[in-house]
Amino acid sequence: MPPSPQSGAETTLPSVTAVPGPRLAIRLDWLGIVPFMLFALLFLLLPTAFLMVGAFQDAQGHFTLAKLGLLLQGNVLDAYLISLEVSAASAIVGAIAGFALAWAVVHGGLPAWIRPSLLTFSGVAANFAGVPLAFAFLCTLGRTGLVTLLLQHYAGIDPYSTGFTLLSFHGLVLTYLYFQIPLMVLIVTPALEGLRKEWREASDSLGGTALHYWIHVALPVLAPSVLGASLLLFANAFGAVATAYALTGSSLNIVTILLYAQIRGDVLHDPNLGYALALGMIVITSLSSAGYLWLSARTQRRRS
Amino acid sequence: MxxxxxxxxxxxxxxxxxxxxxxxxxxxxxxxxxxxxxxxxxxxxxxxxxxxxxxxxxxxxxxxxxxxxxxxxxxxxxxxxxxxxxxxxxxxxxxxxxxxxxxxxxxxxxxxxxxxxxxxxxxxxxxxxxxxxxxxxxxxxxxxxxxxxxxxxxxxxxxxxxxxxxxxxxxxxxxxxxxxxxxxxxxxxxxxxxxxxxxxxxxxxxxxxxxxxxxxxxxxxxxxxxxxxxxSFVGTLNILNSRVLDEASGLVEVDGQTVTVARLRRSGHGERTLALRPEAVVLESPLAGRNSLMATIEEVNFLGSVVRLRARLQETVLSFDIFNDPGQTLPQRGSRVALGFSHDNLLELEAS
Structure with a gap:
C-alpha cells in the first residue's frame, strides 16, 4: 500500500522535533555561566581594554607614548623596583617556609591531626589580607603592639631598637608572609603528596642514597610545582594594594600605591599615567602567571 | 645453605x-x-x-x-x-x-x-x-x-x-x-x-x-x-566432612553414603575433612572400583564450553563441571544423579 500523506508526515515528525532538544540543552548550559561572563566582561575585560587604550593617550585623548615612557623614569621606576623587591622577597621567603611546613606535615611523620588543622588554617590565612590584616599586624607588631610589648617586658627585646619598623620594606614583607606562607602550603601540599614512596624505594634498591634520590628523582619532580607556586606568590604580592596602603599609607612607594594616587582624584592625579602603570603591572603579573601555568601543565603531564 | x-x-x-x-x-x-x-x-x-x-x-x-x-x-x-x-x-x-x-x-x-x-x-x-x-x-x-x-x-x-x-x-x-x-x-x-x-x-x-x-x-x-x-584458595574445591568407618580399607562415610579414600594421612577413627576437585567428578552409573555418590541436582549453569552443576547429598554440596556436548541431555534441576570419581581423587586435608 502506498504511504498516505498523513503517514509520511508522521515519519518526518520525530526528526523535526528532535533538533531543538540539543540546541536548547546547549543554550541552558551556557546560561549557567552568564553571570560569570558578565562579571568578567564588566569588571575585567572592559576595564582592561579601557586602561590599555588609556595608557597610550594623554589627558586630551591624543595618542602618546609619553606615559609609558614615564615608567622608566624617576620615582615610577623606583616604585616598580620596590614592588618587585617586596614581591620577590615575600615570594622567596614564603615559598621556602611554606615548602618546609608542607613537607613537615606530608612526609615528616607528625601526628595525623596536624595536617588537616594546618590546611584548614592555611585556607583561611591565605585569604586574610587588606585592612584587617594590616590592623592585626599593627595591633601585634606595631610600636605599641601586643607582641612588641610582650617581647619588651618578658624577653627584654625591643625590635624597634634594632631599626625595625612595621611601616617599612621589611615590615611589609613580614605582613605579606602571613598570606604567602599559607598559600604556598596549599599549592605545594598536593605536589608533595604526589611524591610516591615507591620512587624512593626503587632508588634505594638500585643503590641510591638519600642524596641521589633528592637530586635525581624528588627535586626534578617537585621543581615545576615549587617554581610555579613561587611565581604565583610573586604575582599575588605584586598585585596587593589594600594591605600595603592600610599598613604604610603612602610612606612606602610601591606601584600599587603610586597607581592609586593617580586615579583617586586629588590634585596630583594623572589617570593616564595610572593606566600606564596598570599596563606595566599587567605585563609583569601576566608573565608570572603564564610561567605558573606552563610549569603546572608540565607537572600535570608527568602525573598522567 | x-x-x-x-x-x-x-x-x-x-x-x-x-x-x-x-x-x-x-x-x-x-x-x-x-x-x-x-x-x-x-x-x-x-x-x-x-x-x-x-x-x-x-x-x-x-x-x-x-x-x-x-x-x-x-x-x-x-x-x-x-x-x-x-x-x-x-x-x-x-x-x-x-x-x-x-x-x-x-x-x-x-x-x-x-x-x-x-x-x-x-x-x-x-x-x-x-x-x-x-x-x-x-x-x-x-x-x-x-x-x-x-x-x-x-x-x-x-x-x-x-x-x-x-x-x-x-x-x-x-x-x-x-x-x-x-x-x-x-x-x-x-x-x-x-x-x-x-x-x-x-x-x-x-x-x-x-x-x-x-x-x-x-x-x-x-x-x-x-x-x-x-x-580452597588454589582452584575451586569441594569440601566433604567424613567419618572413618574402616581405616585399613579407607572406607569413610559422607552424609550417610560410603566412599573409599585411597590414602588416609592419619591413623585412627573419627572425623576427617576430604577435598574433591570439580573436574574429577563425572555423571556415571555406579562402577566397581570407583566411588559413587547419589545426589540431587540443585543448579545447572551453562558457561559455553563447560557446564557447571551443583548437586546436594544431604548437608554436603558438590560442584562439578562437564564439557558441553550438543548430543548430550543435561540433567534437570531436582533430578537424582550418580556422581562418580576415583578413590585417588579424594584427598584428606590436615586437621585445621
Whole structure:
C-alpha cells in the first residue's frame, strides 16, 4: 500500500522535533555561566581594554607614548623596583617556609591531626589580607603592639631598637608572609603528596642514597610545582594594594600605591599615567602567571 | 645453605603480627611465587627481603651473606613494583641507566648495557620517551629492565601484573618467565592470582595469616593440597566432612553414603575433612572400583564450553563441571544423579 500523506508526515515528525532538544540543552548550559561572563566582561575585560587604550593617550585623548615612557623614569621606576623587591622577597621567603611546613606535615611523620588543622588554617590565612590584616599586624607588631610589648617586658627585646619598623620594606614583607606562607602550603601540599614512596624505594634498591634520590628523582619532580607556586606568590604580592596602603599609607612607594594616587582624584592625579602603570603591572603579573601555568601543565603531564 | 635463605623471619607492627616464623630456602635460578590473599604477609615478606622493612626476628641470607641488617641499597636486589614506579622526569634510557650511573660505571659501559636491556624488552625505539608516553605494559617492561640492568643477585616482583588489563597481563607474564629463564636469575614473585602463580613458578609458597601453609611445585599444590586453606584458595574445591568407618580399607562415610579414600594421612577413627576437585567428578552409573555418590541436582549453569552443576547429598554440596556436548541431555534441576570419581581423587586435608 502506498504511504498516505498523513503517514509520511508522521515519519518526518520525530526528526523535526528532535533538533531543538540539543540546541536548547546547549543554550541552558551556557546560561549557567552568564553571570560569570558578565562579571568578567564588566569588571575585567572592559576595564582592561579601557586602561590599555588609556595608557597610550594623554589627558586630551591624543595618542602618546609619553606615559609609558614615564615608567622608566624617576620615582615610577623606583616604585616598580620596590614592588618587585617586596614581591620577590615575600615570594622567596614564603615559598621556602611554606615548602618546609608542607613537607613537615606530608612526609615528616607528625601526628595525623596536624595536617588537616594546618590546611584548614592555611585556607583561611591565605585569604586574610587588606585592612584587617594590616590592623592585626599593627595591633601585634606595631610600636605599641601586643607582641612588641610582650617581647619588651618578658624577653627584654625591643625590635624597634634594632631599626625595625612595621611601616617599612621589611615590615611589609613580614605582613605579606602571613598570606604567602599559607598559600604556598596549599599549592605545594598536593605536589608533595604526589611524591610516591615507591620512587624512593626503587632508588634505594638500585643503590641510591638519600642524596641521589633528592637530586635525581624528588627535586626534578617537585621543581615545576615549587617554581610555579613561587611565581604565583610573586604575582599575588605584586598585585596587593589594600594591605600595603592600610599598613604604610603612602610612606612606602610601591606601584600599587603610586597607581592609586593617580586615579583617586586629588590634585596630583594623572589617570593616564595610572593606566600606564596598570599596563606595566599587567605585563609583569601576566608573565608570572603564564610561567605558573606552563610549569603546572608540565607537572600535570608527568602525573598522567 | 640455599641461595636465598629465610630463617625464622617474623614481622610485627605494634601488637599486630604480620609475618610469623617463616622459613624458606630458594635455590639459585629458581622462580618461586608467594601466593596468598590480601593481608597474608606475602608483600611484607618480600619487602623484608628487599630491605624496605626490617625483620622483627629471624635472619635473611643471600648467596651466603647475612643481609638482615643491611640497607636496601647494599643488598643488590632488583625490585619491580605493582605501580611501575618509573622516575617520571627521566626517559626510558635514563631510568634503565639509573642504577649503573649511581654505581659510577664508565659511560660507554652504561650505554652498552642500556642498549642491551632495551633490546631485551624490545623497546629500543622508545629510548628517549618518558614514562607517561608509554602504555602500562611497556612501563612495566622498562621497570623490569631497570631492575635487571645492574645485574642484581635476586629479582623481586611485587604483583607486577595486577595493574594491567587481562590480555597484556598474560603476554607480560610469559615474557617475564622467558626473561628469567634466559638470564637464570633467582626470582621471587608475589601475587594473589593463583593462575599466575601456577603458570609461572618452579615452586609456589602458599601463605595465610603470616604463615607458610604449603610449599611445592604447581602440580603438587594443585593436586595435593595439604590444608583446607590451600585446597580452597588454589582452584575451586569441594569440601566433604567424613567419618572413618574402616581405616585399613579407607572406607569413610559422607552424609550417610560410603566412599573409599585411597590414602588416609592419619591413623585412627573419627572425623576427617576430604577435598574433591570439580573436574574429577563425572555423571556415571555406579562402577566397581570407583566411588559413587547419589545426589540431587540443585543448579545447572551453562558457561559455553563447560557446564557447571551443583548437586546436594544431604548437608554436603558438590560442584562439578562437564564439557558441553550438543548430543548430550543435561540433567534437570531436582533430578537424582550418580556422581562418580576415583578413590585417588579424594584427598584428606590436615586437621585445621
Amino acid at each position: 640455599a641461595f636465598l635463605d629465610i630463617a625464622h623471619v617474623g614481622k610485627t607492627f605494634g601488637a599486630a603480627s604480620v609475618v610469623n616464623d617463616v622459613n624458606l630456602a630458594i635455590e639459585k635460578g629458581e622462580f618461586v611465587t608467594l601466593l596468598g590473599p590480601s593481608g597474608c604477609g606475602k608483600t611484607t615478606l618480600l619487602r623484608m627481603i628487599a630491605g624496605f622493612e626490617s625483620a622483627s626476628s629471624g635472619s635473611i641470607h643471600i648467596d651466603g651473606h647475612d643481609v638482615t641488617l643491611q640497607r636496601a641499597r647494599q643488598r643488590r636486589v632488583g625490585m619491580v613494583f605493582q605501580s611501575y614506579a618509573l622516575f617520571p622526569t627521566m626517559t626510558v634510557a635514563d631510568n634503565i641507566a639509573y642504577g649503573l650511573k649511581i654505581a659510577r660505571e664508565p659511560k660507554s659501559a652504561i650505554a652498552e648495557r642500556v642498549e642491551q636491556m632495551m633490546k631485551l624488552i624490545r623497546l629500543s625505539q622508545h629510548a628517549q620517551h618518558y614514562p607517561w608516553q608509554l602504555s602500562g605494559g611497556q612501563q612495566q617492561r622498562v621497570a623490569l629492565a631497570r631492575a635487571l640492568a645492574s645485574s642484581p643477585r635476586l629479582l623481586l616482583l611485587d604483583e607486577p601484573l595486577s595493574a594491567l588489563d587481562a590480555k597484556i597481563r598474560v603476554a607480560l607474564r610469559d615474557e617475564i618467565r622467558a626473561l628469567q629463564r634466559k638470564l637464570g636469575i633467582t626470582t621471587l614473585f608475589v601475587t594473589h592470582d593463583q593462575e599466575e602463580a601456577l603458570s609461572l613458578s618452579d615452586r609456589v609458597v602458599v601463605m595465610n595469616e603470616g604463615r607458610i601453609e604449603q610449599v611445592g611445585t604447581p602440580f603438587e599444590i594443585y593436586n595435593f593440597p595439604r590444608t583446607r586453606f590451600v585446597a
